[in-house]
Amino acid sequence: MTNTLLIIILLGLMAIAYQLGVRRSQKVVGGPSGVRALHSLPSYYGFFTALWTGLPALLVLLLWVSLQSGVIRDLVVSDLPEAVRSLPDAQLGLVINDIQNLAQGNIVSGEVSPAMEQASAHYKSLQQTSYAASFVVVLSLAIMGLTFGWRRIAPKYRARNRVEAAIKWMLVGCSTIAIFTTLGIVLSVLFESIRFFQIIPISDFLFGLDWSPQMAIRADQVGSSGAFGVIPLFVGTLLIALIAMLVAVPIGLMSAIYLSEYAGSRFRAYAKPLLEILAGIPTVVYGFFAALTVAPFIRNNGELLGLDVSSESALAAGLVMGIMIIPFISSLSDDVINAVPQTMRDASLGIGATRSETVKNVILPAALPGIVGGILLAVSRAIGETMIVVMAAGLSANLTANPLQSVTTVTVQIVTLLVGDQEFDSPKTLAAFALGLLLFIVTLILNVVALHVVRKYREAYE
Amino acid sequence: MLSVTPDTAIAVPASVIAAGFSPVADESRAINGTVGDITVADPRMTARNVNVYYGDKLAINNVSLDIGKNEVVAMIGPSGCGKSTFLRCLNRMNDTIDICRVEGEIRLDEQDIYDSSLDVVPLRAQVGMVFQKPNPFPKSIYDNVAYGPRIHGLTSSKSELDDIVEESLLKAGLWDEVKDRLDETGTGLSGGQQQRLCIARTIAVAPEVILMDEPCSALDPIATARVEELIDELREQYTIAIVTHSMQQAARVSQRTAYFHLGELVEVGKTDDIFTNPRHRLTEDYITGRFG
Ligand SMILES: Nc1ncnc2c1ncn2[C@@H]1O[C@H](COP(=O)(O)OP(=O)(O)OP(=O)(O)O)[C@@H](O)[C@H]1O
Numbered sequence: 061m062t063n064t065l066l067i068i069i070l071l072g073l074m075a076i077a078y079q080l081g082v083r084r085s086q087k088v089v090g091g092p093s094g095v096r097a098l099h100s101l102p103s104y105y106g107f108f109t110a111l112w113t114g115l116p117a118l119l120v121l122l123l124w125v126s127l128q129s130g131v132i133r134d135l136v137v138s139d140l141p142e143a144v145r146s147l148p149d150a151q152l153g154l155v156i157n158d159i160q161n162l163a164q165g166n167i168v169s170g171e172v173s174p175a176m177e178q179a180s181a182h183y184k185s186l187q188q189t190s191y192a193a194s195f196v197v198v199l200s201l202a203i204m205g206l207t208f209g210w211r212r213i214a215p216k217y218r219a220r221n222r223v224e225a226a227i228k229w230m231l232v233g234c235s236t237i238a239i240f241t242t243l244g245i246v247l248s249v250l251f252e253s254i255r256f257f258q259i260i261p262i263s264d265f266l267f268g269l270d271w272s273p274q275m276a277i278r279a280d281q282v283g284s285s286g287a288f289g290v291i292p293l294f295v296g297t298l299l300i301a302l303i304a305m306l307v308a309v310p311i312g313l314m315s316a317i318y319l320s321e322y323a324g325s326r327f328r329a330y331a332k333p334l335l336e337i338l339a340g341i342p343t344v345v346y347g348f349f350a351a352l353t354v355a356p357f358i359r360n361n362g363e364l365l366g367l368d369v370s371s372e373s374a375l376a377a378g379l380v381m382g383i384m385i386i387p388f389i390s391s392l393s394d395d396v397i398n399a400v401p402q403t404m405r406d407a408s409l410g411i412g413a414t415r416s417e418t419v420k421n422v423i424l425p426a427a428l429p430g431i432v433g434g435i436l437l438a439v440s441r442a443i444g445e446t447m448i449v450v451m452a453a454g455l456s457a458n459l460t461a462n463p464l465q466s467v468t469t470v471t472v473q474i475v476t477l478l479v480g481d482q483e484f485d486s487p488k489t490l491a492a493f494a495l496g497l498l499l500f501i502v503t504l505i506l507n508v509v510a511l512h513v514v515r516k517y518r519e520a521y522e
Numbered sequence: 523m524l525s526v527t528p529d530t531a532i533a534v535p536a537s538v539i540a541a542g543f544s545p546v547a548d549e550s551r552a553i554n555g556t557v558g559d560i561t562v563a564d565p566r567m568t569a570r571n572v573n574v575y576y577g578d579k580l581a582i583n584n585v586s587l588d589i590g591k592n593e594v595v596a597m598i599g600p601s602g603c604g605k606s607t608f609l610r611c612l613n614r615m616n617d618t619i620d621i622c623r624v625e626g627e628i629r630l631d632e633q634d635i636y637d638s639s640l641d642v643v644p645l646r647a648q649v650g651m652v653f654q655k656p657n658p659f660p661k662s663i664y665d666n667v668a669y670g671p672r673i674h675g676l677t678s679s680k681s682e683l684d685d686i687v688e689e690s691l692l693k694a695g696l697w698d699e700v701k702d703r704l705d706e707t708g709t710g711l712s713g714g715q716q717q718r719l720c721i722a723r724t725i726a727v728a729p730e731v732i733l734m735d736e737p738c739s740a741l742d743p744i745a746t747a748r749v750e751e752l753i754d755e756l757r758e759q760y761t762i763a764i765v766t767h768s769m770q771q772a773a774r775v776s777q778r779t780a781y782f783h784l785g786e787l788v789e790v791g792k793t794d795d796i797f798t799n800p801r802h803r804l805t806e807d808y809i810t811g812r813f814g
């Protein structure tokens with residue numbers, strides 16, 4: 061709360077600093093008429109002053125906030141009675157939690173002893189001191205920065221270059237955050253997977269034909285020993301993705317061809333956004349559509365034909381996933397088809413080819429690499445899709461190629477492994493990381509191949 | 523049939539030219555009707571009162587012109603005056619532009635080509651086109667030339683197709699350069715070679731009328747001479763309309779020349795007459811290089 065106030069004050073100061081910077085830059089050259097004598101436009105001097113006001117103060121505030129709780133905790137602990145301090149880490153943590161709760165007026169787990177009362181009062185006062193100190197330090201830094209920046213302003217001072225450099229570094233910072241976050245996620249998945257592979261051999265995981273992750277958690281429990289063969293999951297995933305692509309590729313591609321080659325511009329103006337709305341439907345909606353409408357429909361019709369259809373089938377999930385992917389394929393294909401130069405169409409039509417001959421002989425061959433790239437991206441989307449399969453494909457890890465049976469996928473199993481009460485270092489939980497890693501690698505490869513194909517295609521025409 | 527008397531030429535006092543009036547702004551030079559005889563005794567294509575609009579913008583204004591059998595008509599005029607637009611009307615390539623609208627009457631022999639019952643596919647096979655920018659397909663050289671014959675089922679055997687490809691490339695003056703690499707991609711050729719490939723591709727379907735939009739703008743003098751020779755040869759069997767920015771080329775290859783200006787057909791006549799004795803001020807200004 062106090063920090064929010066502080067940040068608002070800082071922003072206000074920055075606005076003031078901007079104005080001051082602009083004014084001063086005009087003043088040092090003798091009024092607005094003299095700005096040509098300035099190295100940079102007055103607004104750059106404004107930004108320069110504002111940056112000096114805001115940036116150092118914000119950085120210090122950030123540092124303060126991230127260190128504050130640790131420091132306070134250590135100070136409180138050092139004042140606790142010896143008996144408490146020598147407790148094992150986990151219990152000490154509980155005690156400190158209680159102290160914090162007490163300080164904030166929340167419910168506490170155990171009896172409140174006088175020692176705890178005292179500690180919580182100590183905690184409270186430390187926190188208030190810290191806030192007050194941060195207020196003073198940050199604001200004085202801001203004022204110092206303002207003065208510093210303001211005094212640097214001179215006609216020859218290169219404010220523009222400084223501001224540009226500051227902006228560049230901010231952008232670099234943001235992209236670094238993005239990269240390191242991704243890297244962090246990948247690495248944590250990787251390390252947890254390695255822990256998993258120390259318990260379950262990697263060959264059992266990759267080539268095992270059985271998937272039943274139920275394990276006895278305690279020694280006295282009755283339970284299976286667990287089998288972590290990923291093949292059934294993979295076959296299920298591929299089966300559903302295959303069905304989805306069989307639906308999405310022809311329909312998506314043909315609608316793209318219709319939209320870009322046949323439809324009038326007015327029809328296209330309405331149809332394209334409409335098709336893209338499909339892409340905006342949340343997958344969970346597709347999911348219950350699949351589970352409640354499509355799956356029963358398939359089962360009923362299958363029964364009429366005398367087929368044995370389970371109530372959750374790969375077919376239902378695949379069909380609905382295919383529908384979900386149609387706009388993905390159609391808008392990507394539409395883009396690459398539109399990127400085929402009009403002169404190619406003219407050439408073909410000018411010789412007396414019909415539209416469909418032109419599409420078949422000129423447009424599709426020219427756009428094919430791009431379309432293939434789009435399809436690969438769609439496949440990796442299908443493989444990673446979770447909601448629809450959770451609801452419509454089932455949980456039983458059947459190793460089957462029959463689309464009428466229920467299968468399960470990698471993503472579904474990750475969900476089921478992590479839903480409910482878990483012990484964090486059991487193989488069952490760790491298996492989720494291994495599955496995630498596998499999924500990540502597969503989609504990564506698909507994406508790299510797809511991007512490569514798409515890029516190659518781009519070079520051919522631009 | 524619309525006939526225009528030679529007397530419609532506007533006399534402009536010499537002082538006006540000397541004063542350097544802009545030809546467009548000056549009322550006394552306004553274009554009204556076409557100077558010269560737009561008809562020929564033996565027409566292959568006839569265009570009458572053609573207007574072309576891009577959206578609301580009038581790009582061709584009331585143009586009438588005959589293109590005779592076995593003759594080469596050259597169309598000249600400053601950039602943006604509508605030469606390409608008019609040319610594209612003659613095989614309905616303007617249909618591919620959404621906002622383009624064509625009014626008036628254009629006939630191939632006695633057939634109205636804008637008749638709603640007419641099928642544009644055979645029309646475009648009859649009236650072939652070479653475009654302003656070379657546009658080979660990203661296919662092999664062979665497949666580029668064989669594209670038309672294959673689509674129209676002109677050949678029944680591979681060797682027949684081979685013959686057509688070779689003959690077309692020979693006529694376009696490209697055979698010697700590419701005969702050893704027919705399976706390389708057509709887009710890998712130089713700009714001038716690509717244009718000749720496009721010419722070969724067009725003549726491979728043996729159209730009766732050939733429309734050429736600046737076919738030599740990317741060619742060197744040698745290749746240009748080769749194409750001009752080709753045009754001369756083709757004239758014996760075909761009818762040709764050619765857009766060009768080169769006055770010399772128009773003079774060399776054409777029998778009649780049409781001068782366009784701001785969407786209007788200003789003057790048309792025998793090429794020799796136009797170049798030696800232009801009757802309209804604008805034509806004279808253009809061919810003597812005073813503007814354009
Ligand atoms: N696709 C189009 N959409 C809208 N306007 C167009 C289009 N094509 C041509 N125009 C307009 O029509 C007019 C005539 O263009 P056109 O291409 O026929 O000129 P041109 O005589 O062939 O010129 P150039 O010698 O430069 O090739 C120009 O004003 C041009 O802006």
Ligand SMILES: [Mg+2]
Nearest residue numbers: 605606654735
């Ligand atoms: Mg043109």
